[in-house]
Amino acid sequence: MGTPLPTPGVGPSPDHSGGACASCALSPASSRLGLDPGRYDHVVALAGNPNTGKSTVFNALTGLRQHVGNWAGKTVARAEGGFSYGGAGYRIVDLPGTYSLLSTSTDEDVARDVLLFGRPDVVVVVVDATRLERNLPLVLQIRQITGRVVVALNLVDEARRHGITVDTRHLTRELGVPVVATAARRGEGLPDLLAAIAQVATADDPPAPLRLVHRDPALERAVAELAAQVEARFPGVPNSRWVALRLLEGDAGIEEAVRTGTLGDLAEVDGTAPLHAVSDPQERSA
Amino acid sequence: MTDLLDEAARLRRGLSGDASHDLGDRIVESLYTDAARIAATSVDRDDARAKLTVDRALDRVLTHRVWGFVAMGVLFFGVFWFTIAGAAVPSDLLYQLLVENGHGWLRGLFEAVGAPWWVTGLLVDGVYLATAWVIAVMLPPMAIFFPLFTLLEDFGYLPRVAFNLDRLFARSGAHGKQALTMMMGYGCNAAGVTATRIIDSRRERLIAIITNNFSICNGRWPTLILMGTIFVGAVVPPALAGVVAAGSVVAVVIVGIGVTLAVSWLLSRTVLRGESSVYTLELPPYRPPQVLRTLYTSIIDRTLKVLRRAVLMAAPAGAVIWLVGNVHLGDASVAAHLVTALNPVGWVIGLNGVILLAYLVAVPANEIIIPTIVMLTLTLGANTLGAAPGVMLELGDDAQIGSVLVGVGGWTLLTAVNLMLFTLLHNPCSTTVLTIWHETRSVRWTTVATLLPLGLGFAVCALTALIWRLVV
Numbered sequence: 001m002g003t004p005l006p007t008p009g010v011g012p013s014p015d016h017s018g019g020a021c022a023s024c025a026l027s028p029a030s031s032r033l034g035l036d037p038g039r040y041d042h043v044v045a046l047a048g049n050p051n052t053g054k055s056t057v058f059n060a061l062t063g064l065r066q067h068v069g070n071w072a073g074k075t076v077a078r079a080e081g082g083f084s085y086g087g088a089g090y091r092i093v094d095l096p097g098t099y100s101l102l103s104t105s106t107d108e109d110v111a112r113d114v115l116l117f118g119r120p121d122v123v124v125v126v127v128d129a130t131r132l133e134r135n136l137p138l139v140l141q142i143r144q145i146t147g148r149v150v151v152a153l154n155l156v157d158e159a160r161r162h163g164i165t166v167d168t169r170h171l172t173r174e175l176g177v178p179v180v181a182t183a184a185r186r187g188e189g190l191p192d193l194l195a196a197i198a199q200v201a202t203a204d205d206p207p208a209p210l211r212l213v214h215r216d217p218a219l220e221r222a223v224a225e226l227a228a229q230v231e232a233r234f235p236g237v238p239n240s241r242w243v244a245l246r247l248l249e250g251d252a253g254i255e256e257a258v259r260t261g262t263l264g265d266l267a268e269v270d271g272t273a274p275l276h277a278v279s280d281p282q283e284r285s286a
Numbered sequence: 287m288t289d290l291l292d293e294a295a296r297l298r299r300g301l302s303g304d305a306s307h308d309l310g311d312r313i314v315e316s317l318y319t320d321a322a323r324i325a326a327t328s329v330d331r332d333d334a335r336a337k338l339t340v341d342r343a344l345d346r347v348l349t350h351r352v353w354g355f356v357a358m359g360v361l362f363f364g365v366f367w368f369t370i371a372g373a374a375v376p377s378d379l380l381y382q383l384l385v386e387n388g389h390g391w392l393r394g395l396f397e398a399v400g401a402p403w404w405v406t407g408l409l410v411d412g413v414y415l416a417t418a419w420v421i422a423v424m425l426p427p428m429a430i431f432f433p434l435f436t437l438l439e440d441f442g443y444l445p446r447v448a449f450n451l452d453r454l455f456a457r458s459g460a461h462g463k464q465a466l467t468m469m470m471g472y473g474c475n476a477a478g479v480t481a482t483r484i485i486d487s488r489r490e491r492l493i494a495i496i497t498n499n500f501s502i503c504n505g506r507w508p509t510l511i512l513m514g515t516i517f518v519g520a521v522v523p524p525a526l527a528g529v530v531a532a533g534s535v536v537a538v539v540i541v542g543i544g545v546t547l548a549v550s551w552l553l554s555r556t557v558l559r560g561e562s563s564v565y566t567l568e569l570p571p572y573r574p575p576q577v578l579r580t581l582y583t584s585i586i587d588r589t590l591k592v593l594r595r596a597v598l599m600a601a602p603a604g605a606v607i608w609l610v611g612n613v614h615l616g617d618a619s620v621a622a623h624l625v626t627a628l629n630p631v632g633w634v635i636g637l638n639g640v641i642l643l644a645y646l647v648a649v650p651a652n653e654i655i656i657p658t659i660v661m662l663t664l665t666l667g668a669n670t671l672g673a674a675p676g677v678m679l680e681l682g683d684d685a686q687i688g689s690v691l692v693g694v695g696g697w698t699l700l701t702a703v704n705l706m707l708f709t710l711l712h713n714p715c716s717t718t719v720l721t722i723w724h725e726t727r728s729v730r731w732t733t734v735a736t737l738l739p740l741g742l743g744f745a746v747c748a749l750t751a752l753i754w755r756l757v758v
Contacts, residue, residue: 051570132325132328132329133321133329136325137317158571163332164332165329166329167328170327174328219301225297244294245313247290248294248298248301249313250298255291258290259291
């Protein structure tokens with residue numbers, strides 16, 4: 001994997017103290033800051049399958065007008081922007097569209113590294129309401145890494161035209177995280193999405209990551225044993241079970257992260273995680 | 287840290303045979319089972335068939351083995367025809383406004399305030415005229431072509447093109463996604479080269495980078511459209527002119543696709559040998575394009591951006607053109623010396639020295655080729671025809687550009703056809719070359735990507751010229 005870890009393009013000043021930011025104090029409920037988010041309080045990662053309208057959601061949130069194409073793979077480079085909402089600044093990172101996080105392509109590696117090592121405060125997973133079944137595996141995989149997830153059920157307008165309705169309340173229960181119906185092209189559902197992002201970003205105890213489901217006692221013992229060792233080696237690593245299972249699978253990317261010690265970055269308490277200037281929101285407000 | 291990996295390996299061995307063997311598979315399987323269950327309980331479908339069949343019916347035609355290609359030809363032909371037919375009138379208006387009236391007025395102004403002749407020459411006859419030319423020639427076709435192309439893109443048609451071409455790319459040993467990067471190249475080759483990041487295999491990515499230049503970019507469409515309009519279209523009766531002109535542009539696009547495939551095939555058989563990767567291509571649903579928004583973004587993002595670049599390049603190029611046309615060495619201008627030197631080569635490949643000199647001046651941006659050619663022809667033509675120096679021949683519209691090129695420049699249909707071919711086959715613009723270097727970090731491959739198209743261009747044009755002269 002080399003070193004494909006994300007490096008922040010625009011970094012706020014390191015002496016950033018306190019949760020307030022200069023530009024946010026005066027802004028209305030939500031203002032768009034374009035590409036230069038300046039100081040920010042929360043980092044939002046935008047994930048999703050290709051062609052689900054991720055870029056449209058990104059543009060709608062940041063006010064940027066990147067050209068949005070109706071085809072998979074239009075967004076190659078990682079786009080970043082910012083917005084402010086409810087007096088807090090948000091930095092938003094648009095990840096390449098992927099079908100999974102299984103690390104079979106560079107895109108998937110980039111997306112997984114940001115989610116895992118960047119430790120965003122909120123992961124917004126944009127899913128296509130007309131193709132829910134095909135989109136859910138990625139949602140579930142992300143849920144296995146983190147509980148700080150908001151699902152944007154996008155293209156509901158298209159779904160309506162096709163006579164498809166999705167029960168968002170049921171989906172919220174199943175996934176354990178907020179699900180917001182949106183039609184980003186028309187701006188539908190964006191206020192709700194912003195509110196959900198803010199809620200997850202400031203939540204003190206987010207839902208736990210989903211446990212990987214398997215019914216093999218031998219495997220379970222192996223996972224538990226290895227997870228304990230992962231924690232011993234890298235104290236404070238979140239998702240030690242997830243890491244353990246990947247190692248048992250022989251996942252090359254994670255093995256590399258162990259070998260180079262990158263995995264340790266996850267555990268550093270006051271170090272600088274790639275997407276953050278300050279490691280996590282709780283400490284900043286303290 | 288490796289002891290953790292050893293530990294993992296030990297535990298993996300400790301697992302019963304099949305548990306470790308298909309561990310990954312089983313995890314993925316349970317993922318998909320869960321996904322299917324959740325989707326089944328959350329989604330309620332109601333006469334979903336009706337709408338989906340429209341998509342399916344469309345796809346049955348647009349991705350058909352035979353009809354897919356026919357539809358592709360008809361759609362692209364339609365776009366070019368619309369562009370050519372629609373751009374004629376606004377181009378003439380802009381021409382009258384900026385070149386005929388604007389240039390004369392500005393010249394008068396400079397003379398009135400008593401500016402030295404060389405200041406007037408450099409700024410008005412050089413910088414201003416080149417810029418005005420670029421705007422008049424490029425703005426109307428771009429303002430029509432880009433929105434149309436973007437509408438096709440938003441509708442969801444481009445992935446269907448990729449789907450149609452996939453079989454051809456696979457057979458030539460390239461990656462199917464190359465069809466997508468090729469589509470990006472039709473906008474801008476630098477963007478197309480960057481887009482090759484979606485191809486994971488280095489071998490296939492290099493093939494895609496090297497062949498991206500065979501997609502005609504923004505800067506080259508106007509040249510093709512203009513050549514098609516004033517030369518090829520003029521051969522047939524006026525009623526058919528638009529159709530034939532559009533047809534000639536489509537023909538060049540098809541030649542470009544052919545060359546892309548042929549070069550890909552050649553590279554994958556020789557220096558870039560290896561396995562072909564498999565990949566999935568998702569055909570997105572057809573979406574009704576948002577017409578107003580598309581018009582807005584394609585005019586702001588593409589048309590004006592490209593125009594701005596062209597103007598930025600045209601201004602200094604205009605100065606260079608004026609200088610080489612007016613600085614004299616011995617008995618002739620620098621331009622005349624250069625053109626005389628380049629003429630023999632130009633003749634061999636069915637072009638002329640003026641065109642080759644124009645390509646030298648226009649290395650930074652292909653956009654300014656036609657204005658450069660016309661201005662050089664006029665500057666030199668005025669001298670050789672004995673007209674008063676510094677007096678530009680006034681041109682009214684496309685037809686007059688044609689008559690100048692024929693009358694003063696000595697152009698024939700062969701010159702126009704070969705210019706169209708050379709527009710397709712020559713070195714990438716300097717921005718693209720820089721992007722290629724950034725993406726490959728290899729001097730060797732950047733050189734190949736730069737010189738290979740140029741070499742091909744010389745070869746193809748020379749061959750065309752040879753056959754033409756033998757037959758006609």
